[in-house]
Amino acid sequence: MDSIFSDRITDVPRSFIREILKVTLDPSVISFAGGLPNRNFFPVDELKEATANVFESNCRDTFQYGKSEGYQELREFISRRYREKQNLDIPVDDILITNGSQQGLDLLGKTLLNEGDEVIIEEPGYLGAIQALSIYRPTFLPVGVYDDGMDLQKLAQVVESNKPKLMYTVPNYQNPSGISYTEENRRGVADILAGSKTVLLEDDPYGELRFTGERKISFKKLLPDNTILLGSFSKIVVPGFRLGWVVAPSPIMKKLIIAKQATDLHTTHFTQSILYQYLTNNDLDKHVNTIIEAYGNQCRAMLKSIEQFFPKTVHCTRPEGGMFLWAQLPENVSSLELFEMAVKDKVVFVPGRPFYVNNAATNTLRLNFSCADEEMIKIGIERLATAINELI
């Protein structure tokens, strides 16, 4: 039956993470594997009130077919927030509401990528982006990211000797590594891309979740004409609404809207209007601060236990925000083998392998700290340390 499938679908890597999530259904397993926001911070009561408001006002409109661009007031809110938080001037017409920023990636692949087009991707890089863009069969050009950001020398070389159409980056508390590009590194990246035809996709789902340090400048400021922004409400309100957005300059936006129409007509205005009611009648900053405080504590607890229990030969990143940190085992130690052992000790994580387009660096792993409390984190890291020590 294989012959009936398209070539593109055979290129999409399976989500190892989804396989792992099955293991974590056992409640006695401590999971650092997921990429889920902590459900304790879902503003359920406030969303209930917001929903009641929608039913009391113009709900019949939100139940009808709606504009492909998205719910107007929500797009205006996003534009205002860019202005307030980042001093970015984003016209409402440059904003398209999508089913999470994942769909933004699909629409951008659809609109911009021909088979074989070159795409610079961070290494390690976000698996969801690798999957979404793989559908359009690009050639990935991996460039390493380290504690201070992208490998500028490698980037310059890749831009010089290739013709990358896109570059995908998560500059704030990257998934999977937790690193952030320093201000200097961002300016270095921008200098290399300036004057090139490479379009930069700046994916910023975690940007607001900074628990230490200052916000860094957006690529949209540094390369305003060449940057497409992706944003999401998944990490600051709820992921289940599947609401994100793409910011793109007008010529690209026109094509994105055609792609959106062809793909699913539009994202439901019902959840968009509920979200808008929630954002209007509540203090988002206060809510985000609650999340930041918790995630910051959890991250610090994880780092403290790592220092206490892990052998010194394991290198870990020190995130300034977000939900993940990244550990590098000694070179010949396999995180896949570690995974097998750790499962038996009832603690799981994601081995680094799927975050590399060429499946390299099998001595790395991603640790999520947003979902376990400080007590569980301590127990989990201690169990993991036992497994690491056994393996080394």
Next chain:
Amino acid sequence: MDSIFSDRITDVPRSFIREILKVTLDPSVISFAGGLPNRNFFPVDELKEATANVFESNCRDTFQYGKSEGYQELREFISRRYREKQNLDIPVDDILITNGSQQGLDLLGKTLLNEGDEVIIEEPGYLGAIQALSIYRPTFLPVGVYDDGMDLQKLAQVVESNKPKLMYTVPNYQNPSGISYTEENRRGVADILAGSKTVLLEDDPYGELRFTGERKISFKKLLPDNTILLGSFSKIVVPGFRLGWVVAPSPIMKKLIIAKQATDLHTTHFTQSILYQYLTNNDLDKHVNTIIEAYGNQCRAMLKSIEQFFPKTVHCTRPEGGMFLWAQLPENVSSLELFEMAVKDKVVFVPGRPFYVNNAATNTLRLNFSCADEEMIKIGIERLATAINELI
């Protein structure tokens, strides 16, 4: 800037219908142009109650990331309804929830079509399907549909002399023509496709909205292994939730789920759980009957006015259900010219042209009867008749 776009996005036809919808914002214009369900029948109070139920139960789950396949209980409901209404045995695992059936078409294109693959499409055919599949750059093979269904001679010839990978059909009250395939015609189509490798996409968004005659056999019964079903809640509950589904055999479903993950992870479980609550606590058949009664009256009112006012040289289809009928003007009369005149008389429709992949047959038009009441229908058809008579 054009060079940055993918080839595929330049192939997607623009939605002429969306352009027309702008004209219809003037409330004094009588519109037969839209493809909207009548908003008076949105079960707002019942959905409000269903939403309250969701907030009272496991809502935190529906706000978290969820299964790509969709909300389990909703998939079970769909499976049960196929059994009850059509005696079709559809395993729950063969059902994927999508953002409307439009997304089903996108995912099927993604999963099954390589560039240049041949796709049989009805002529005239559903514009949304032409748009969704165009993204994957197939070669369309149009086969005419008439009052009793598909042109079997042409179909046999096309299947004989080509290697169509897919065939797309809306056998019940087709969009745009309003025709239904007779039982005999369906068996004829099935005989031609049996033994071929062509996969039939049976899109049935209006199937439940039959106001006259008996339900006809589904292609899924006639060609169980070669048929993929597409369904939707848009026309029987509300379109704004963007909830539809695809039924596909297991090997195809596995790939569809990978495509769904890569495209947007999953459809929001929040609206799925609201819809499930609504379906569980209300009598859907009774609700559907209310819609059928109204649409049937509106369709009959339109046909009556057409008989009274249109010149006898205009041929119209006589729909057994759904939301559209189709008029054919004398051969050298242009429906685009008619449109220009009709707009001035404050009545609009969709000229037939965009429903043909080669933009043929400019003497046809689509008339929607679901949104205007009987009084407005009479006035609108009379105005349109005046314009037709002027033009002829």
